[in-house]
Amino acid sequence: MEGFISKIQRYSINDGPGVRSTVFAVGCPMCCRWCANPELMETGPKILYHRRRCVKCGACAAYTDLEQCADACFYDAYERVGVTITTDDLASKLLRDKVFYDQSSGGVTYSGGEAAMQADFFLELTRLLKAEDVHVALDTSGYTPRESLMRLANAVDLVLYDIKTLDSDLHMKLTGVDNALILENAREIAKADCEMIVRLIIIPGVNDSDKEMIGRLDFVRSLGSVKQVDLLKFHKLGVGKYEALGLDDPMQCTPECPDELAGRMAKIAEDMGFIVTIGG
Numbered sequence: 001m002e003g004f005i006s007k008i009q010r011y012s013i014n015d016g017p018g019v020r021s022t023v024f025a026v027g028c029p030m031c032c033r034w035c036a037n038p039e040l041m042e043t044g045p046k047i048l049y050h051r052r053r054c055v056k057c058g059a060c061a062a063y064t065d066l067e068q069c070a071d072a073c074f075y076d077a078y079e080r081v082g083v084t085i086t087t088d089d090l091a092s093k094l095l096r097d098k099v100f101y102d103q104s105s106g107g108v109t110y111s112g113g114e115a116a117m118q119a120d121f122f123l124e125l126t127r128l129l130k131a132e133d134v135h136v137a138l139d140t141s142g143y144t145p146r147e148s149l150m151r152l153a154n155a156v157d158l159v160l161y162d163i164k165t166l167d168s169d170l171h172m173k174l175t176g177v178d179n180a181l182i183l184e185n186a187r188e189i190a191k192a193d194c195e196m197i198v199r200l201i202i203i204p205g206v207n208d209s210d211k212e213m214i215g216r217l218d219f220v221r222s223l224g225s226v227k228q229v230d231l232l233k234f235h236k237l238g239v240g241k242y243e244a245l246g247l248d249d250p251m252q253c254t255p256e257c258p259d260e261l262a263g264r265m266a267k268i269a270e271d272m273g274f275i276v277t278i279g280g
Helices: 066-072 087-095 098-104 115-130 146-155 168-175 180-191 210-222 239-244 259-271
Strands: 002-012 020-025 046-049 078-081 083-086 107-111 135-140 158-162 196-202 228-233 275-278
Touching: 002 087, 002 115, 020 087, 020 115, 046 066, 046 239, 066 078, 083 087, 087 115, 107 115, 115 135, 115 146, 135 146, 146 180, 158 180, 180 196, 196 210, 196 259, 210 259, 228 259, 259 275
Parallel strands: 020 107, 107 135, 135 158, 158 196, 196 228, 228 275
Antiparallel strands: 002 020, 002 083, 046 078
16 A cells, blocks of 8 residues: 655654654644644645755756756755555554664654554554554544544554644634534543643643643543643744745744743642653
8 A cells, every 4th residue: 555655754752652663644634823834734845955065056946847857956955745655664664763663662663744644654664563462653633534533543543633723714824623522532532532632832822821721631631541741832943934935924023932931831740640742
């Protein structure tokens, strides 16, 4: 079976327990304004142009097609994003690091983009990895058809579930979609007794009030089975990708989340009885 991914990030320590390999799927049904991977939002291959790598050698001057420019460039100023790969080939690549998974109680995490958009591909990949006793986690926005999401959630060992805000109007403004399906799917995953960690992003001036955090944590507590929350600090590590895609950064005027704010939110969560990590 073939799927479409961007890359494998090896030796990751923020995408679930232990040392992990994170597979980034291409395509997402949401367009979060703070997304650090804007090149993974739309389906299909893309080419990023990194202006700072360009030495103006002129090798690409004869071409108008970006694919040809990428082939001609000696300095990697053009970066291809997206590759078709089979489940067998991807599993083979991931299993090269099995010794690190075993030693650290780590494994493989599906991220993106939204891996659940390619549920059949990742279900088959999960079958291959589980046959080798590899721990598998799914990092999801929850904004996918319930049947596909539940099939994948039930197949993996851990679900990392993102909840941006409970305010439906704010959610629409920030992500382009309503959050009703996301909240409903969270309840279904909890009802199915899947192991789940909920991830809560903190964006200064957007969703960082005590009231907002308590509201999200109250919802998480209502799920019943969730014991841990990961607080994710808004950062600007993806700002260069917007430039490389020829896009304006929609959060350019928003400051990164300071440690003090994250610490205050963590104290609220701890006081409500949750195990808390900052950064996953």
